[in-house]
Amino acid sequence: MATQKKAVALISGGLDSLLAAKVMLEQGVHVEGINFYTGFCVEGHTHAIRKKDKAKPKRNNALWSAEMLGIKLHIIDIIEEYKQVLLNPKHGYGANMNPCLDCKIFMVGKAKEWALENGFDFIITGEVIGQRPMSQRKDTMPVISAESGADDLLLRPLCAKNLPETLPEREGWVNRDELHDFSGRTRKPQMALAEKFGFVDYAQPAGGCCFLTDKAYSVKLTDLWASRGKRDYEIDDIMLLKVGRHIRPKPNFKLIVAREEGENNFLQGYKKQFITLRTMSHKGPLTLLDGSVNDGDFELAARIVARFSQGRDAELVDVEVTENGVSKNISVKPFAADEIQEAWRV
Amino acid sequence: MIELDARRLMCPMPVIKTQNMIKTMAIGETLRVSCTDPGVMQDIPAWCRINGHLLLNTEEIEGEFILTIEVAAE
Numbered sequence: 001m002a003t004q005k006k007a008v009a010l011i012s013g014g015l016d017s018l019l020a021a022k023v024m025l026e027q028g029v030h031v032e033g034i035n036f037y038t039g040f041c042v043e044g045h046t047h048a049i050r051k052k053d054k055a056k057p058k059r060n061n062a063l064w065s066a067e068m069l070g071i072k073l074h075i076i077d078i079i080e081e082y083k084q085v086l087l088n089p090k091h092g093y094g095a096n097m098n099p100c101l102d103c104k105i106f107m108v109g110k111a112k113e114w115a116l117e118n119g120f121d122f123i124i125t126g127e128v129i130g131q132r133p134m135s136q137r138k139d140t141m142p143v144i145s146a147e148s149g150a151d152d153l154l155l156r157p158l159c160a161k162n163l164p165e166t167l168p169e170r171e172g173w174v175n176r177d178e179l180h181d182f183s184g185r186t187r188k189p190q191m192a193l194a195e196k197f198g199f200v201d202y203a204q205p206a207g208g209c210c211f212l213t214d215k216a217y218s219v220k221l222t223d224l225w226a227s228r229g230k231r232d233y234e235i236d237d238i239m240l241l242k243v244g245r246h247i248r249p250k251p252n253f254k255l256i257v258a259r260e261e262g263e264n265n266f267l268q269g270y271k272k273q274f275i276t277l278r279t280m281s282h283k284g285p286l287t288l289l290d291g292s293v294n295d296g297d298f299e300l301a302a303r304i305v306a307r308f309s310q311g312r313d314a315e316l317v318d319v320e321v322t323e324n325g326v327s328k329n330i331s332v333k334p335f336a337a338d339e340i341q342e343a344w345r346v
Numbered sequence: 347m348i349e350l351d352a353r354r355l356m357c358p359m360p361v362i363k364t365q366n367m368i369k370t371m372a373i374g375e376t377l378r379v380s381c382t383d384p385g386v387m388q389d390i391p392a393w394c395r396i397n398g399h400l401l402l403n404t405e406e407i408e409g410e411f412i413l414t415i416e417v418a419a420e
Contacts, residue, residue: 063392
């Protein structure tokens with residue numbers, strides 16, 4: 001009796017990776033999932049932070065996919081290693097700060113390492129030729145195979161018939177005839193296959209699963225680097241870019257102003273790391289000040305914070321400024337709406 | 347019982363911390379995870395179901411979410 005072959009599947013939580021894994025399971029392959037956490041994954045974060053989103057389901061779609069498939073899922077923290085991918089992408093960025101091709105090469109390479117360490121025979125992804133403008137093209141698919149080091153151990157079940165045979169196909173571990181020839185941006189073949197497998201409640205991400213594909217987020221990230229004079233980040237930096245209004249009235253500092261109660265609660269966790277501003281005479285948002293400031297900057301910052309408080313129309317608003325556990329109060333006249341310059345908004 | 351502090355971490359980090367801690371534990375040992383991201387109430391039970399570990403209890407105490415897990419053979 002032939003030994004059951006083992007495949008590790010890159011599971012994003014989207015439909016394509018769900019289907020690719022299912023196609024392999026249908027062929028009797030043992031499949032386990034792997035999901036990489038870069039810190040930029042959209043999954044859950046804003047739902048968890050913003051109170052207005054509390055009613056939305058908070059499920060992690062990669063976990064949900066694995067449960068639908070009845071497979072194990074290994075979630076790997078790659079936050080530190082991923083910095084080199086984002087900061088120095090050999091193949092450059094997409095429309096925003098998304099290094100999609102380098103990202104896929106990196107993840108497939110990590111999956112190959114994991115497969116070797118854990119006795120797995122090959123790697124599968126839900127890639128489809130023509131599905132994505134940067135990483136899922138006919139000319140970039142061989143680049144991913146080659147530069148990741150996976151070579152012909154990388155099988156794409158949804159579009160394999162459009163690609164050269166891989167080792168699992170040549171060795172008869174999988175039947176090429178039962179693989180697929182999907183291509184292009186249409187989702188119809190995937191939806192039909194989902195229906196065939198009985199998947200009805202699958203994730204349908206509208207803007208991808210990565211904040212780096214988001215224009216507003218990318219602008220905030222490049223502003224962060226420009227203000228610090230170096231391209232680097234810590235996990236707290238990239239989390240904070242997902243939260244609040246970001247206002248930079250001067251090059252040396254910016255304000256992160258909570259937009260609602262959930263964000264207020266989230267920013268509370270950063271009070272020890274940042275200078276904070278809070279309106280005392282009127283209800284208002286908690287605000288973090290990121291950067292280095294001189295005494296004159298506090299009044300400017302406080303006037304902006306007062307603008308976003310319930311005292312925006314008052315003559316004066318009392319604002320508490322706390323730095324290193326020491327607080328002082330200043331009274332300021334809130335800015336009028338048109339005094340908050342559009343160019344300040346990051 | 348082993349305690350794991352995953353407070354202030356956003357999903358999926360509490361799941362990753364739980365997963366990595368359980369890898370170091372013996373079958374039958376219990377892990378108590380404290381979190382602040384409400385997403386863990388979905389994600390950690392799902393992770394336990396996938397990997398066959400036993401979720402003994404979940405509770406919410408003053409805005410913190412506490413999950414108790416018994417390690418099973420994977």
